[in-house]
Amino acid sequence: NIRLKYRYLDLRRNHMARNLKMRHKMIMSIRNYMDEKGFLDVDTPILTKSTPEGARDFLVPSRTNPGDFYALPQSPQLFKQLLMISGVEKYFQIAKCFRDEDLRADRQPEFTQLDIEMSFIEQKDIMNEIEGLAKRVFKNVTEESAEYDFPRMPYAEAMERFGSDKPDTRFGVELKDLTDIMATCGFKGFQSAVEAGGVVKAVVAPGVAEQFSRKILTEYEDYAKTYFGAKGMAWIKITEEGVNSPIAKFFTEEEMAAIISRTEAKVGDVIMIVADRAKVVYGALGAVRLKLGKELGLIDNDEFKFLWIVDFPMFEYDEEEQRYKAQHHPFTSIKEEDMQLFLDGEMDAVRTNSYDLVLNGSEIGGGSIRIFNPEIQSKVFEKLGLSKEEAQDKFGFFVDAFKYGAPPHGGLAFGIDRWLMVMLKEQSIRDVIPFPKTNKGQCLMTEAPSKVDDKQLEELYLDSTYNSEIV
Structure with missing residues (x-):
């Protein structure tokens, strides 16, 4: 906590200064690789619409639209798919993302993501492209080589053999x-x-x-x-x-x-x-x-092992809410051989065209080939228990865009912070982020989050009496 309160002093230490330099090296390596491969860097909005089927959103009240709220993006998912419809064939972005969820050593409320999307590709195409990127970044950061074809393991096999969808195979x-x-x-x-x-x-x-x-x-x-x-x-x-x-x-x-x-x-x-x-x-x-x-010292900490996990389930049953949810997100395409199972309502058996990249037991990136047929997309919303009215309210702008023609497309996102943490063999994601939060989501240096003036709350049409009732 003292280190975080005086972070500007903590960053003077050789170890932390080195981590900052490695983060810069990683980002530059990514940008150079993506530019060489013809990807276009496009930024997307931070103030956007709250949508279901994910982690909890951070909400921002709108002063000019009383009673309405923006959400901070959990990822640029919808926007990058809309860019594919826009004709941007190869997109990437190093994006800030936000999730209001419980924190761990490898998780922060705001994090940096390498977001990638491509049109007119199949799963093998994007996996091959991403392998090339991962090898380049790994070499530049660790000065070690990973010149081998990354193994591929179905989700079901990973769970049966290791009890995890991100197994440490060292x-x-x-x-x-x-x-x-x-x-x-x-x-x-x-x-x-x-x-x-x-x-x-x-x-x-x-x-x-x-x-x-x-x-x-x-x-x-x-x-x-x-x-x-x-x-x-x-x-x-x-x-x-x-x-x-x-x-x-x-x-x-x-x-x-x-x-x-x-x-x-x-x-x-x-x-x-x-x-x-x-x-x-x-x-x-x-x-x-x-x-x-x-x-028991069974892990060789000097070893790095990449692994692809593929064929994730489309749905998982939420015991608490007594309904099915999308395991990745509701825009993930279904494997052709499982489409009839999907149509017949055999939810537990449906697999997707999806892939996660794992390094030493940490998921560093994941993605999928997307649904680009509006009828299938509407059917997925239906299976998730969303009425037509709810689907239109939450995703109407997205589904409407598909009516104008969407190319086959897919993508992937890397967690920059977690990926760097694993490569540098750090135990906490906070050691690779310049100004991180605590496990309670607090910035001890700036003392955020903090109370605000009643006048600010009133301008946002929020009840200012809440301020005085907080113990």
Whole structure:
């Protein structure tokens, strides 16, 4: 906090001065590459319209239109697609974006994004172009080379193997599926989870059977419980004397042998098991896997690994709102082979023409080929529960533009701050942003956000009595 309050002094330090120079180097590398490839740099509005299906908007009251609000853009998504309709075939922008959401070490309320869109392209075209950009920037910032074809992994495989859509592939400890073994086992907790349509999966902590006491294993279980409401985590130690586990008595010798065989556990290993809905299991074990990787020194911190994740689901079910939402955004195009599933309403099975670029377990960029058929776009809004009136109110200007003809197009956006953070091996995104906010979204240096005069509120037709009621 002291560093952030006196940021202008903090930036004098050699380490922070170097990070500023690397940020400049990165930005210049991007601009030079995009210019060489014929992209046009076009800026888009900061004061725009609030739209649903994303993170929470920052709102700005309008003095000249009483009762109406602008929103600060979460991304230039709609504008860059409109630029494709405008005939700007290859667009890019280094844009400021804003999301009013809970903050973490790799997230800020305002951030810098490299925004890219291209017309008359397919998924492979833009992925190849972006790989070239990523290799150029990586070389200029780290002075290391990444001259290889970035691997591509379907979303479903990433979740099944790593419990994450942004897996760190610098180490193993992959998830192992035990669902079929547990379906008829004597342990009711696992059996009932399978009967309810859930899954049972495990990760193996290598060589820690003696080192991991019950206290440590309980700490790992508590950690797993913080992800998506996991109810618990069972464990099985493989020792020289045999199996040691509170749940061992519930399994036959054949079932225990099957568990050990499936997980490929060896003497000295600990098998960690979670049973629940797939989303909960993936979230909990994916987090445990990363914790093991860091705490057991399984990750080579001098290694960089790029990876494409492709074929994301179009929809995800929101338990809280009891409805489907777009996993990326509602303008993502559907894979041709899944179009009939979409039309038939099989929401959970629909995949998209989408792609995220991952570096060392951090998503540094993501995008998709867009919907350019207005009928399909309207159908997506319908599936998301938006009435025709709501869709027209929120996205009418956008859908109307498509009536004038839209080329096939797609794009991608990089999080500049997070990408630079990973390349410089920093632990916090704040160390690569000149003037960042705290985890509460505060600027300690300028003391923002702050109260304003009642007169300013009155000019915006806002109730000034709120100021005096704040404790």
